[in-house]
Amino acid sequence: MISFPDVTTIPLASWIDAAMTWLLQNLSGFFDAVGFIILQVVLGFETIFLFIPWFIIILLVGLAGWKLVGSIRTGITFMIFMFLIGSFGYWELSMRTLSLVIASVFFALLIGIPSGISMARSDRTERILKPVLDAMQTMPSFVYLIPALMFFGMGKVPAMFATMIYAVPPVIRLTNVGIRTVDIEAVEAAKAFGATPKQILFDVQLPLAKPSIMVGINQTTMMALAMVVIGSMIGAKGLGMEVLLAINRIEVGRGFEAGVSIVFLAIIIDRITFSFSQKKEK
Amino acid sequence: MSEKKEQPQIVIKNLWKIYGKDPKRIFTKKMQDLSKDEIQEKTGCIVGMRNISLEVERGQFYILMGLSGSGKSTLIRALIRLIKPTDGSIEINGKDITKMNSEQLLHFRRDTYGMVFQHYGLLPHQTVLDNAAYGLKIRGVPKGERYAKAMRTLETVGLKGWEDYYPGSLSGGMQQRVGLARALANDPDILLMDEPFSGLDPLIRRQMQDELVELQEKLQKTIVFVTHDLHEALKLGDQIAIMRNGELVQVGTPEDIVSNPADDYVQEFVRDASPAKVLTAGTIMESPKVLLYAWEGPKTALTLLRSNNRKAAFVVDKGHKLLGVVKESKLEQLLNLAEKPKGIPLSAIKKITSVTEDTIVEDLFSIVSENPYPIPVVDENNKFKGMVTTDQIFESIAPAADEGGDND
Numbered sequence: 001m002i003s004f005p006d007v008t009t010i011p012l013a014s015w016i017d018a019a020m021t022w023l024l025q026n027l028s029g030f031f032d033a034v035g036f037i038i039l040q041v042v043l044g045f046e047t048i049f050l051f052i053p054w055f056i057i058i059l060l061v062g063l064a065g066w067k068l069v070g071s072i073r074t075g076i077t078f079m080i081f082m083f084l085i086g087s088f089g090y091w092e093l094s095m096r097t098l099s100l101v102i103a104s105v106f107f108a109l110l111i112g113i114p115s116g117i118s119m120a121r122s123d124r125t126e127r128i129l130k131p132v133l134d135a136m137q138t139m140p141s142f143v144y145l146i147p148a149l150m151f152f153g154m155g156k157v158p159a160m161f162a163t164m165i166y167a168v169p170p171v172i173r174l175t176n177v178g179i180r181t182v183d184i185e186a187v188e189a190a191k192a193f194g195a196t197p198k199q200i201l202f203d204v205q206l207p208l209a210k211p212s213i214m215v216g217i218n219q220t221t222m223m224a225l226a227m228v229v230i231g232s233m234i235g236a237k238g239l240g241m242e243v244l245l246a247i248n249r250i251e252v253g254r255g256f257e258a259g260v261s262i263v264f265l266a267i268i269i270d271r272i273t274f275s276f277s278q279k280k281e282k
Numbered sequence: 283m284s285e286k287k288e289q290p291q292i293v294i295k296n297l298w299k300i301y302g303k304d305p306k307r308i309f310t311k312k313m314q315d316l317s318k319d320e321i322q323e324k325t326g327c328i329v330g331m332r333n334i335s336l337e338v339e340r341g342q343f344y345i346l347m348g349l350s351g352s353g354k355s356t357l358i359r360a361l362i363r364l365i366k367p368t369d370g371s372i373e374i375n376g377k378d379i380t381k382m383n384s385e386q387l388l389h390f391r392r393d394t395y396g397m398v399f400q401h402y403g404l405l406p407h408q409t410v411l412d413n414a415a416y417g418l419k420i421r422g423v424p425k426g427e428r429y430a431k432a433m434r435t436l437e438t439v440g441l442k443g444w445e446d447y448y449p450g451s452l453s454g455g456m457q458q459r460v461g462l463a464r465a466l467a468n469d470p471d472i473l474l475m476d477e478p479f480s481g482l483d484p485l486i487r488r489q490m491q492d493e494l495v496e497l498q499e500k501l502q503k504t505i506v507f508v509t510h511d512l513h514e515a516l517k518l519g520d521q522i523a524i525m526r527n528g529e530l531v532q533v534g535t536p537e538d539i540v541s542n543p544a545d546d547y548v549q550e551f552v553r554d555a556s557p558a559k560v561l562t563a564g565t566i567m568e569s570p571k572v573l574l575y576a577w578e579g580p581k582t583a584l585t586l587l588r589s590n591n592r593k594a595a596f597v598v599d600k601g602h603k604l605l606g607v608v609k610e611s612k613l614e615q616l617l618n619l620a621e622k623p624k625g626i627p628l629s630a631i632k633k634i635t636s637v638t639e640d641t642i643v644e645d646l647f648s649i650v651s652e653n654p655y656p657i658p659v660v661d662e663n664n665k666f667k668g669m670v671t672t673d674q675i676f677e678s679i680a681p682a683a684d685e686g687g688d689n690d
């Protein structure tokens with residue numbers, strides 16, 4: 001076999017390494033600040049979820065299943081799921097996982113929805129962002145752990161950062177698509193009556209794009225949840241950590257319990273966020 | 283300054299719209315002479331409007347008509363600057379809107395226009411009331427006032443009691459009423475309507491047309507109305523502009539268009555238009571061979587009749603007002619009287635149904651079948667203008683159909 005000539009090797013890896021080093025040396029204050037904010041938000045959610053007594057959370061989840069998703073049966077099923085998670089002994093860990101997911105999604109939306117809006121408003125921004133999003137979605141999720149680790153060290157913050165980056169593309173995409181496919185006449189009508197771009201955005205585009213944006217939020221949330229196990233590899237405490245430990249020690253039963261708990265959480269979160277994307281007939 | 287007042291409300295001069303990349307650059311003198319297809323082939327750009335000039339008077343119901351793709355929407359949307367024309371000027375109330383910046387445009391749109399769209403363009407997540415009040419909200423009218431105003435316009439369009447519903451639960455016709463209410467709530471100077479009734483069932487469409495005619499009688503707004511339906515155009519329009527391939531082919535009153543189509547394209551449009559619905563007594567009337575004056579003696583009258591071979595004639599008074607019709611036999615009776623009257627006495631004159639100049643031919647049929655005389659045409663003061671005979675009525679509706687059906 002003829003090997004690829006060595007001379008033309010482009011040292012991309014070393015360039016990126018150099019860039020990272022530069023970022024770390026010059027922007028460490030910035031990353032510290034960002035890390036601090038992220039941490040406060042996660043801890044805030046954790047405090048809330050661990051403060052509320054378990055039976056109240058189970059009740060609230062049941063209520064959400066009943067009122068938002070559809071039937072009283074769904075509500076009861078959700079309550080059983082939550083109860084099972086508790087009975088496996090994973091209540092606290094699942095609350096931590098939930099906090100991590102919710103905080104990641106919170107930041108993903110904070111970045112994703114405005115990005116989606118600006119993408120919808122400018123064809124050029126769309127042209128630039130589209131390939132970036134494509135690349136992000138085909139990138140293996142582990143890749144995000146490396147820069148996250150370098151910027152923030154071990155623990156919750158890098159896990160959340162990686163999760164957020166990994167999970168943000170769907171909400172950007174679907175916000176963009178949602179706004180671009182809003183009934184053109186509704187937008188023109190608002191324009192014709194002299195509405196400003198901001199009024200058009202809030203009166204027409206966002207409300208009419210809401211179902212699409214909600215689908216994006218649903219997908220982003222599910223991706224965030226999927227990232228949880230991977231995030232635990234860099235020290236984020238939660239259900240993912242349990243799965244990881246079980247794998248390392250080849251404890252099938254333990255892994256199964258933790259895995260099933262994640263699946264239960266996923267189903268509940270999926271159904272509830274999905275219900276927001278459905279139009280309610282009045 | 284009185285001359286200023288008579289200026290048309292909308293004055294469009296040499297307006298062009300070319301869709302595509304960098305239209306200004308390709309908009310050269312040479313290019314302007316090419317046809318739409320040639321321009322598209324050479325540059326990939328599409329001509330939406332070509333050198334359009336027209337004027338709309340205040341209070342006029344102005345129709346833009348043409349086949350799909352002829353540039354009607356482009357023109358009406360240029361009027362409110364939803365598209366930016368490539369060249370030319372649009373003066374509204376004396377201001378050139380092609381030169382306005384976006385801030386000026388916002389205010390201008392708010393203060394001048396109401397617009398109605400083919401697919402209604404309503405906000406599905408807001409109630410009928412909120413939709414109707416939307417233009418007022420944009421204008422910054424306080425909540426209480428804008429709801430009160432919106433309620434009134436909803437009542438005008440016959441939607442009282444529906445204000446808390448969502449548009450999705452209304453029929454198409456009713457949704458378009460909401461669209462109309464929203465446009466009227468602003469009490470705009472100019473109403474723009476782009477095929478507002480095209481999506482509706484024929485029956486509902488006709489009903490909406492009737493109501494719009496009635497409404498316009500009260501409001502006297504300037505209306506620019508796009509349609510591809512000739513009957514709608516004839517029914518509603520004071521003035522009709524016909525477009526083809528982005529060009530203005532003919533502008534005229536409904537009668538002009540139907541009786542003198544400018545070319546084959548217009549001819550094709552008006553072919554199945556019934557002239558009876560368009561032509562009026564005023565256009566087809568003629569002056570009578572003999573017209574008698576009430577103060578003339580019966581003898582003179584009789585001589586006039588006989589010399590013209592007539593058996594009867596209309597009689598008018600000193601103010602040229604129509605009195606009725608007098609027959610030869612009546613005049614002969616008068617001459618046989620012992621005491622001959624000075625003029626023609628009212629007792630000898632038979633009253634007769636008259637019509638005004640704007641009565642359409644269709645409405646003449648029933649009158650002509652009732653009495654044996656030609657129909658006298660008078661103005662609003664009953665002054666005699668002319669007459670319409672049975673022959674003229676049938677001639678008026680025949681030739682257009684003949685010419686149209688001439689193709690073997």
Ligand SMILES: Nc1ncnc2c1ncn2[C@@H]1O[C@H](COP(=O)(O)OP(=O)(O)O)[C@@H](O)[C@H]1O
Nearest residue numbers: 301328329330349350351352353354355356357
């Ligand atoms: N945004 C656009 N981009 C390119 N071409 C357009 C655009 N809008 C309209 N056109 C073209 O301009 C011409 C006139 O269209 P339009 O004004 O919509 O006609 P109408 O309303 O009479 O059906 C058509 O050939 C149409 O294809």
Ligand SMILES: [Mg+2]
Nearest residue numbers: 354355356477
């Ligand atoms: Mg159109």
